[in-house]
Amino acid sequence: MAEEASAPRVVALAGGVGGAKLAHGLQAVVGDRLTVVVNTGDDLERHGLLVMPDHDTVMYTLAGLANREWGWGIEGETFAAAEMLARLGEPTWFRLGDRDLAVHIARTARLRSGLGLTEVCLGIQRALGVTATILPMSDDPVRTEVRTDDGWLEFQDYFVGRHQEPAVLEVRFRGAELAAAAPAVEGAIGAAETIVIAPSNPIVSIGPILAIDGIRGALAAARSTGTPIVAVSGIVGGKALKGPADRMLASLGHESSALGVARLLDGVATDFVIDRVDAKYASSIAALDLRVHVTDTVMTDDDARARLAAECLAFASPRSTASP
């Protein structure tokens, strides 16, 4: 597309649904100039297959296949295989649709054949017609675990299996210390004109990405050379639009507000976007090392996604490397 040739190169860091929506808006604005770096800490093995909830939510959303009503999976999905798996006595709490299962089957077979995770993901994205590039944060396994009163739980056991009910007392990203950034991630961050941190859960969606040394280093390098890093608060009016981020912030001792999120991303981001309902926090956030932008951040439809994406890019402007 002609307009995209001059579109800025954008990298977005994203987790699941909220991240997918903003990534979708960014893809609408900059097309194939967008690279989305997705959290893989939520990944899990089901029935011997590698399931990547955040990667696939972003992929289905960017491919126009996402089920908007559920917030996960594929529009028009069926569950014939899942019913048979249940009949065979397989664990049923993580229910996979037939089309979704096909993605996990193809991915797992290709990984077993010796291909790397990034290469496999890119092949599947292309086959589904995704315009942007979605990169797993690492080809190495990183697994998010949360400590609750029931002890340490794998993330999906907490998130899906226990409906996010237990209070989260501690979070760890197993494997993150040793994990290298996926092959193209550091290069994409280095080449980006704007970096966007999507309104995903700051602790368990953005947290694992930032826990990879190579990515944190690439972000610091980009920031030091003036690349704007625009974060959008996923907490609006004190509540997470989706998921347990608000309760998780509180149980981990953070403030469950846009200000709480801003504090977590201070030092990483340069710019912070909050909703109009949170305008009262603007001065407190500005007192951190962040520029504040106030707008409507709730992405109710495709137009709202594209508008917020365009605003994030407009807010972003090269920042002096000198302190303000």
Added chain:
Amino acid sequence: MAEEASAPRVVALAGGVGGAKLAHGLQAVVGDRLTVVVNTGDDLERHGLLVMPDHDTVMYTLAGLANREWGWGIEGETFAAAEMLARLGEPTWFRLGDRDLAVHIARTARLRSGLGLTEVCLGIQRALGVTATILPMSDDPVRTEVRTDDGWLEFQDYFVGRHQEPAVLEVRFRGAELAAAAPAVEGAIGAAETIVIAPSNPIVSIGPILAIDGIRGALAAARSTGTPIVAVSGIVGGKALKGPADRMLASLGHESSALGVARLLDGVATDFVIDRVDAKYASSIAALDLRVHVTDTVMTDDDARARLAAECLAFASPRSTASP
């Protein structure tokens, strides 16, 4: 069931559809006293999953799930995953239904967890409500290959991929020399009061089972102690009821008739069942080391399956170990 307590212990050797039908009839007659030993030479890896066409055809048939119209797969099957796999660029010539795929997924996951093939198969059979016991002939991999003008082909490439069109010039069972009979097979044959060789393709369905030393030895031992081994011809009026057995017999230099099948099973079976349309072969078959029985062998419905099964058991009677 009260009547089954006194039913004879029966072992059936079977391949795909024809074998499944007679096994279904035998299950109707002797219930859980039936053990079916199935060919695994047709097994293949698809998308990283172990697919067992003959085992699953017998299993779905005995579970009452088989699609009778197609002759393979599950009644009411859907193909949502297969369509997605095609979209992802996976090979499409061996199309797997959603429910069938669930079986392959569960089986492969359980095998990868370290369980043996027989144990995994029995667990799935029980979950689906199969009354009889279906044993893979071996837990070790055996793969049937056929030589054609296109060279050596894996069996399913010939059978499904090339629609059985190339003439088969030679057949081999890779791995058969080293394969042990599956754990319970020899014991089941030793304990059987009657052994039935189903009207499956004698070369590529029954042939691989007989190529396992342990099974051939167990059959010879059973025969030597007077256990009747009743084979049913899968060639009726010179034609295979299903599949390429007739053309395969001819291209391999055998007679494509009930007599041709009898010659292949002479020395293994004690009794041979032919259709009324093949009564003309009775004296030639009787001249071999086989007792001949003539009846209707085409199993058009459940009653016909049970009737033929009951007749096979009635034909069988302990045979003197002395030569006639």
